[in-house]
Amino acid sequence: MITLDHVSKTYGSGAGAIHALKPTDLHVPQGAIHGVIGLSGAGKSTLIRCVNLLERPTTGRVYVDGEELTALDAASLNRARHRVGMIFQHFNLLSSRTVFANVALPLELMGVAKREIRERVEPLLEMTGLSDKRDKYPAELSGGQKQRVAIARALASRPKVLLCDEATSALDPQTTVSILELLQDINRKLGLTILLITHEMEVVKSICHRVGLISGGELVEQADVGDFFTTPATRLGRDFLNAFLELEPPQALVDRLEARPGDNSHPVVRLAFKGDAVSTPLISRLARDCDIDVSILEAKVESIQDRTLGLMIAELIGTPEQTAKALAYLDSHDLQVEVLGHVQRDA
Numbered sequence: 001m002i003t004l005d006h007v008s009k010t011y012g013s014g015a016g017a018i019h020a021l022k023p024t025d026l027h028v029p030q031g032a033i034h035g036v037i038g039l040s041g042a043g044k045s046t047l048i049r050c051v052n053l054l055e056r057p058t059t060g061r062v063y064v065d066g067e068e069l070t071a072l073d074a075a076s077l078n079r080a081r082h083r084v085g086m087i088f089q090h091f092n093l094l095s096s097r098t099v100f101a102n103v104a105l106p107l108e109l110m111g112v113a114k115r116e117i118r119e120r121v122e123p124l125l126e127m128t129g130l131s132d133k134r135d136k137y138p139a140e141l142s143g144g145q146k147q148r149v150a151i152a153r154a155l156a157s158r159p160k161v162l163l164c165d166e167a168t169s170a171l172d173p174q175t176t177v178s179i180l181e182l183l184q185d186i187n188r189k190l191g192l193t194i195l196l197i198t199h200e201m202e203v204v205k206s207i208c209h210r211v212g213l214i215s216g217g218e219l220v221e222q223a224d225v226g227d228f229f230t231t232p233a234t235r236l237g238r239d240f241l242n243a244f245l246e247l248e249p250p251q252a253l254v255d256r257l258e259a260r261p262g263d264n265s266h267p268v269v270r271l272a273f274k275g276d277a278v279s280t281p282l283i284s285r286l287a288r289d290c291d292i293d294v295s296i297l298e299a300k301v302e303s304i305q306d307r308t309l310g311l312m313i314a315e316l317i318g319t320p321e322q323t324a325k326a327l328a329y330l331d332s333h334d335l336q337v338e339v340l341g342h343v344q345r346d347a
């Protein structure tokens with residue numbers, strides 16, 4: 001439904017040029033909810049704004065619903081944009097128009113007759129839970145209600161694709177949940193394809209099917225959400241996941257961690273179990289088979305959509321030979337092992 005073929009965006013030229021988006025390929029199939037996550041300045045906004053050509057890409061081609069937008073003249077692009085709705089972090093409503101009139105605006109601009117506008121806007125207000133707010137002005141609404149108006153307005157032209165630019169970043173956690181549920185509902189009921197950008201893992205975890213991680217203007221990894229939350233492929237992906245899961249070793253331990261093993265030190269490991277490994281008594285087998293002690297420092301189990309993820313920070317206590325055998329044992333099983341460092345036993 002959305003295809004980016006080597007799309008890049010460079011601001012400025014010469015020595016001062018900013019390569020906000022390096023040549024990027026992306027495909028979002030019909031009906032999918034696809035997230036793009038990244039740190040501030042990574043290029044998220046640039047990427048999403050290239051999809052509807054709010055930013056004209058420097059190179060590459062953009063296809064939506066089988067049509068190459070980058071090949072269209074201004075009038076055809078204007079028509080094609082009706083198939084691409086967009087919502088923004090700060091809602092972008094017209095303060096002088098009521099809720100009804102804000103939602104009706106795109107239809108007025110398309111020249112739709114008044115009666116038909118009414119027939120199309122009323123069900124959208126109902127779907128977004130705004131029927132009793134139809135005559136209110138944006139200033140009289142909460143942030144969540146404003147975003148609902150923006151969603152209804154984006155849907156007015158019956159788009160095939162909805163672009164969400166940090167749509168929940170200005171909302172409190174509870175309102176965020178209700179807006180994400182609305183987006184999921186719309187995706188299911190209307191089969192609408194959604195591309196969203198966010199810096200919040202919670203958003204990706206809640207509603208996305210697939211996710212891309214963007215860094216320095218590059219999509220550095222793309223994965224199904226279940227895989228991204230269990231086995232991120234990049235260091236940055238793991239950093240996002242660890243920050244989200246809040247599974248960091250206690251500071252007192254971090255202060256004692258050394259990069260290299262010492263005479264009487266033991267490895268401290270972070271383990272991520274997924275699938276069957278979560279319910280396997282791996283740690284007791286590890287202790288038995290490798291003849292070591294395992295001191296569990298932190299542990300938790302998370303549900304990520306239909307997957308279960310177990311996480312643990314543990315110290316492996318034994319002789320260097322025993323702990324080396326234990327690490328090899330862990331490596332040979334279906335889990336992710338990261339040695340965080342080594343700690344002196346008697347320190």
Ligand SMILES: Nc1ncnc2c1ncn2[C@@H]1O[C@H](COP(=O)(O)OP(=O)(O)OP(=O)(O)O)[C@@H](O)[C@H]1O
Nearest residue numbers: 011018020038039040041042043044045046047199
């Ligand atoms: N119009 C512009 N002119 C020049 N540089 C720009 C322009 N827009 C964005 N940039 C630069 O491009 C890079 C990517 O910006 P972009 O807004 O896409 O990042 P982002 O991931 O959306 O960040 P944030 O989450 O902070 O909004 C940044 O270095 C930014 O400063």
